[in-house]
Amino acid sequence: MPNIFSSQQDFKEWFSNPFNQSMNQNQSLNLLVVQRLQSILRPFLLRRMKKDVEKQLPEKIEHIVKCELSRRQRFLYDEYINNNKTQKTLHEADFFSIMNVLMQLRKVCNHPDLFEARQ
DSSP: OTTTOSSHHHHIIIIIHHHHHHHHTTOOOOHHHHHHHHHHHGGGSOOOOHHHHHHHSOOOOOOOOOOOOOHHHHHHHHHHHTSHHHHHHHHHOOHHHHHHHHHHHHHHHHOGGGSOOOO
């Protein structure tokens, strides 16, 4: 802040030296020094609302990167989709049961270690 302090030495004299002195003497900080520092720094502190910041952000760009399943993922995926119970669910069940099958397939792809043990 060159408008307020002509040099770093001025800033140190105003703030650093009183802080150091109070720490060396094990005294509480001088309330006047703290208030002075707050009054000088207050205009420079950034306070914005989240909704205002979101308006200033650039548009999100979505990139879709397709990759092959690993051998283990492919095995779990094929085993689950070829399971009789899964096939029966796909042919006869309601919407939510089919969505459950899709979520299980998604789990096989994204988190194969969390997939239930085969029976």
